[in-house]
Amino acid sequence: MHEPRQARQFGYGVSPGPAIATEGGREFAAVLRRQPTLIRQAGVRVGLKAAAIWIPFELAVYLGGGALKEVALAMVGAFVLSALVGAIALRRKVSRSRVWTEKAVKVVGEHPWQVWPCRVEEADPEGSIQPRYVVPSFEWRDLPALATPVFVRVMLLAPDGSVARTYASRIPEYVWHSLTDGLAALWICGDLRFEIVLATPGAQNCWLGTPLPAPTTRPAAREDADDIGVIAREAGSWAVSQWLG
Incomplete structure (x- = not known):
C-alpha cells in the first residue's frame, strides 16, 4: 500500500488499509467497473430511439412514391452512414472508459483514505479541465434526477x-449543497500528483478529481486556521473510529 506522506506530515487521518477495504471503497470500485457497460447501454438506447423516429419517417417518404422514393433511398444511405460513425465513436468511448476505470479501481485498491480539510468552490467549466464524472450506482437505479x-x-x-x-x-x-459554506472534511484516495478519488466522510458518495496547478495563497486568517484544525481533528477522529470498527 502506498504511503500518503503529506497527509502524515500534516497530522491528518489515514486509514490503516486501502480504500477498497471499506464498504464505500468497494461499492465505488464496483460502480467504476460497470461504467463501460453503462456507457455502451446509453449509446445503444440513443441509437434505438433515433431509429424509432427515423424509420417510420423513411417509410412515409418512400410510400409517397415518385421522386420521393429516390429521396428516401438517399436518406437511408445517410442514416446508415451516421449509424456506422456513431457505432465507431461509441466503441472508442467505451474503450477509453475501460482504461480510466481500471486505473481508478487500481487507485482505491492500492491507496488508503486520507482525511483532508477542503474548501470547495463552484467553478466555470468553460475553458477548464473537464474531469470525469461517475454517477453513484444507486442513482442509476432510483434517482437519476440527482445525478x-x-x-x-x-x-x-x-x-x-x-x-x-x-x-x-x-x-x-x-453533495454540493450539503457542504456548508464550502468548507468541510473530505476523504481523499490516491497519489496527490495525479487523478484522485474524493468522498464524503464514510465514503457514502465518491467521485473523481483532476489535478490543477495550485494557486499561490497566503495562510488563512487565524480564526480560519483554527476552524480548519477543528475540522481536521474531529473528522479524523470519527474516521479512525469507522476504520477500526
Missing part, C-alpha cells in the same frame, strides 16, 4: 489554511 453534476474546484488545505493541492471535479448536486 446532475456541479463543476467545482476542490482545494486541499494545509493546517495553516494555505492550499496544498487543487483539483477540478464534478460532484453530485446534492
Whole structure:
C-alpha cells in the first residue's frame, strides 16, 4: 500500500488499509467497473430511439412514391452512414472508459483514505479541465434526477489554511449543497500528483478529481486556521473510529 506522506506530515487521518477495504471503497470500485457497460447501454438506447423516429419517417417518404422514393433511398444511405460513425465513436468511448476505470479501481485498491480539510468552490467549466464524472450506482437505479453534476474546484488545505493541492471535479448536486459554506472534511484516495478519488466522510458518495496547478495563497486568517484544525481533528477522529470498527 502506498504511503500518503503529506497527509502524515500534516497530522491528518489515514486509514490503516486501502480504500477498497471499506464498504464505500468497494461499492465505488464496483460502480467504476460497470461504467463501460453503462456507457455502451446509453449509446445503444440513443441509437434505438433515433431509429424509432427515423424509420417510420423513411417509410412515409418512400410510400409517397415518385421522386420521393429516390429521396428516401438517399436518406437511408445517410442514416446508415451516421449509424456506422456513431457505432465507431461509441466503441472508442467505451474503450477509453475501460482504461480510466481500471486505473481508478487500481487507485482505491492500492491507496488508503486520507482525511483532508477542503474548501470547495463552484467553478466555470468553460475553458477548464473537464474531469470525469461517475454517477453513484444507486442513482442509476432510483434517482437519476440527482445525478446532475456541479463543476467545482476542490482545494486541499494545509493546517495553516494555505492550499496544498487543487483539483477540478464534478460532484453530485446534492453533495454540493450539503457542504456548508464550502468548507468541510473530505476523504481523499490516491497519489496527490495525479487523478484522485474524493468522498464524503464514510465514503457514502465518491467521485473523481483532476489535478490543477495550485494557486499561490497566503495562510488563512487565524480564526480560519483554527476552524480548519477543528475540522481536521474531529473528522479524523470519527474516521479512525469507522476504520477500526
